[in-house]
Amino acid sequence: DAGVIQSPRHEVTEMGQEVTLRCKPISGHDYLFWYRQTMMRGLELLIYFNNNVPIDDSGMPEDRFSAKMPNASFSTLKIQPSEPRDSAVYFCASSRQGNEQFFGPGTRLTVL
Amino acid sequence: GEDVEQSLFLSVREGDSSVINCTYTDSSSTYLYWYKQEPGAGLQLLTYIFSNMDMKQDQRLTVLLNKKDKHLSLRIADTQTGDSAIYFCAERGALTGGGNKLTFGTGTQLKVEL
Numbered sequence: 666d667a668g669v670i671q672s673p674r675h676e677v678t679e680m681g682q683e684v685t686l687r688c689k690p691i692s693g694h695d696y697l698f699w700y701r702q703t704m705m706r707g708l709e710l711l712i713y714f715n716n717n718v719p720i721d722d723s724g725m726p727e728d729r730f731s732a733k734m735p736n737a738s739f740s741t742l743k744i745q746p747s748e749p750r751d752s753a754v755y756f757c758a759s760s761r762q763g764n765e766q767f768f769g770p771g772t773r774l775t776v777l
Numbered sequence: 778g779e780d781v782e783q784s785l786f787l788s789v790r791e792g793d794s795s796v797i798n799c800t801y802t803d804s805s806s807t808y809l810y811w812y813k814q815e816p817g818a819g820l821q822l823l824t825y826i827f828s829n830m831d832m833k834q835d836q837r838l839t840v841l842l843n844k845k846d847k848h849l850s851l852r853i854a855d856t857q858t859g860d861s862a863i864y865f866c867a868e869r870g871a872l873t874g875g876g877n878k879l880t881f882g883t884g885t886q887l888k889v890e891l
Contacts, residue, residue: 696877
């Protein structure tokens with residue numbers, strides 16, 4: 666199994682630009698989670714899906730952030746417009762029936 | 778809301794045992810997890826324990842759970858330089874409602890010295 670796949674691995678953009686992060690969960694997993702990791706705030710859950718349906722988006726910081734899961738094998742996290750304080754590592758994780766979560770390698774986002 | 782706390786740093790000598798501690802507040806926790814994060818990588822699940830267990834051993838890893846005190850520990854025997862990483866404790870709440878969310882601790886940076 667290839668594990669959770671995220672792209673891009675690194676993204677550098679300028680303030681105000683739109684950023685789209687992508688995730689492919691492990692085949693057969695029905696839960697997908699988006700996390701953000703920073704030195705100041707640690708690991709924060711942004712949103713999670715079950716069977717492609719958003720279940721809890723209470724961690725999404727503000728309206729500039731949106732996430733979609735159009736099918737079982739793909740999800741996106743979009744930031745529009747991006748700001749320097751969005752700089753972080755964004756992780757996607759997936760699990761089967763809510764059991765142990767498997768994490769992707771992360772996308773390191775830098776907003777200048 | 779739920780809270781999970783860990784000390785930030787731990788330094789040990791190679792060959793010694795490491796003990797990483799974690800406290801949590803959610804009394805409805807069902808599973809507790811230990812994840813390892815190496816530099817530039819995602820989190821890797823090391824082990825987990827169900828809340829009705831006191832101890833779980835897996836090769837060099839021993840997990841102890843004191844449910845009364847809401848205290849979890851991870852002991853790494855014969856610590857090696859390859860064990861240097863950040864270790865996260867995480868708890869999973871009740872199986873209903875938001876029970877599929879994990880609450881993570883701040884992570885403990887383990888440094889193994891020669």
